[in-house]
Amino acid sequence: MARKENAPKRERRERGSIDPEEIIKGAFELAEEIGVDNLSMPLLGKHLGVGVTSIYWYFRKKDDLLNAMTDRALERYGLAAALKHSSDDWRTRLHDHAHAMRDVFLKNPILCDLILIRSSLGPRNAQLGALEIERSVENLMREGLSLEDAYDSYSAVQLHVRGSVVLERLHEKNKAEDSAAQAYYENLIITPDQTPLLAEAAAKGRVGGAPDEQNFEYGLSCILDHTSRLIDEQKNAPTSAAKRSRSATKAPATKAAPRRRAKSAAGS
Incomplete structure (x- = not known):
């Protein structure tokens, strides 16, 4: 029975042969396949064909990588x-x-x-x-x-x-x-x-x-x-307040008028 051939492995790259932009690009490629939740530095290193230390050189933790991905995503989308x-x-x-x-x-x-x-x-x-x-x-x-x-x-x-x-x-x-x-x-x-x-x-x-x-x-x-x-x-x-203010100003004059007429009648 013939052995099933394994998928060709990506050649291991030399240390220092990768840059942050390539890491972020690879992270998006991998996230498209497995989702953001399952993304990890070891899996990303395997996907890129580099040691995980090459990734940590630029991104000290996963959150740093995710932040960088978000910045690129906002521009990209x-x-x-x-x-x-x-x-x-x-x-x-x-x-x-x-x-x-x-x-x-x-x-x-x-x-x-x-x-x-x-x-x-x-x-x-x-x-x-x-x-x-x-x-x-x-x-x-x-x-x-x-x-x-x-x-x-x-x-x-x-x-x-x-x-x-x-x-x-x-x-x-x-x-x-x-x-x-x-x-x-x-x-x-x-x-x-x-x-x-x-x-x-x-x-x-x-x-x-x-x-x-x-x-x-x-x-x-x-x-x-x-x-x-x-x-x-x-x-x-403001309109309602102005109306209330004008009504309050007119009210005393209306009440005072009968008193003046009463005094006039008493004098006569």
């Missing part, structure tokens, strides 16, 4: 370009911003794993992230919101985006490990007899609790509607 403001209208801008973030993360699982799940951000991109939040909060404050309301509104959008993306990504990971794995909303037993409303909604394409486009858009609209109400309240607040 164009997250910054996707988040450029698309409109002068605050609602359209924030709506497009949320969808752009979600689309980039959904299309690039490694970026999702690095940033949203592992939170592997180097100092440079951590600062850029803070500046993006600062700019978004400032734009909302220009519409009349207080710092607290502007910050809470943008935080709600961020949480909504990240929550929906991470839920979908974790579902994909579970499916990869076990093809029969199902999310809780896929396990629900819906029948026309016992749950007629759910059955009717399902027939119309609704999936309760799923991080799909329909539910994402509905949740985002609710956040934007609430933010819009806060902005309207702030715009109307």
Whole structure:
């Protein structure tokens, strides 16, 4: 019986023959095959054909490598370009911003794993992230919101985006490990007899609790509607206060008039 030939091994490279960019590139190649969670320095060394010490020379620990990968991923997948403001209208801008973030993360699982799940951000991109939040909060404050309301509104959008993306990504990971794995909303037993409303909604394409486009858009609209109400309240607040102030100024004069007429009548 003929022996099965092993896959050709990559030749061991000489020490010092690899640079950081090549290590990062190799890390992405390996992560595409085995995922970020399973990435390790020994496996990466084997993939690149170098001793693990050659990798540690540039990256002292795995977190350092992941941070460098995140920096490259942000450039590679164009997250910054996707988040450029698309409109002068605050609602359209924030709506497009949320969808752009979600689309980039959904299309690039490694970026999702690095940033949203592992939170592997180097100092440079951590600062850029803070500046993006600062700019978004400032734009909302220009519409009349207080710092607290502007910050809470943008935080709600961020949480909504990240929550929906991470839920979908974790579902994909579970499916990869076990093809029969199902999310809780896929396990629900819906029948026309016992749950007629759910059955009717399902027939119309609704999936309760799923991080799909329909539910994402509905949740985002609710956040934007609430933010819009806060902005309207702030715009109307000065007018209401001015009316109350004018009414309070006129009130004493109205009460004083009868007294003056009473004195005049007594004198006559």
